[in-house]
Amino acid sequence: MKSPLAPMTFGLRKVLSPLTYRGLKVPTKGGHVSRGVWKALYRGRYELPEIEALFALLRPTDRLLELGTGMGVVSGLAAQSHPQLQVMTYEANPAMIPVIAELHRLNAITNVQVVNAVLTRSETPGIRNFYLSKSFAVGSLLPNGTTQESVEVAACRLEDVLRDFRPDVLLCDIEGGEAELFSGQNIKGLRAVIVELHPGVIGRRSEAAIYDSMAASGLYPRIELCSGTVVAFESVQLEK
Structure with a gap:
């Protein structure tokens, strides 16, 4: 009913x-x-679990890297709440770029840099196919049952962005692309990572590989900030 x-x-x-x-x-x-x-x-x-975890971990003068901007709501809230925050956000779907720009205009947000591209683990920058669905929320680097078409988008290297932008916090919701991006990746230097996992897309082995990569980078779950498929990791200095 x-x-x-x-x-x-x-x-x-x-x-x-x-x-x-x-x-x-x-x-x-x-x-x-x-x-x-x-x-x-x-x-x-x-996106309440992401928002609550992000606001619990974010500091007013942080540098925030967001992957999967969508409509710009989550990073928009962070930027509006913390005017000194520096935000770089990546959105692959070109149709969402004017939507994000309008949200920023309505709220007089000027501390967010939007990049129409994806981040990957490629050896060199290049081009990737991005698969679009009727809903922007399920666009992905991975085709699925809802895919309607694909577009070519710029692909930037995660390693380069981490080195050049030097984020303190990373927020990621990329509909399964997290498996390729984080498995075996060294992301030391980040204080916190909030990632929405997509178990039905990436499977248990990829989930385990992501947790292993986070641990190898000194990032461990903050259990009280995790909800559903959203996992919040925070840097922990372990005694030797």
């Missing part, structure tokens, strides 16, 4: 645009905003 609130709340889309989410004005007109995304924003639940 459908929720009696569903028709009423979704019908408010035309009235409530932009919609205010945790103090952030979010433009909701356009085909990229599905019923599920709009309802999550309206009810205060959109």
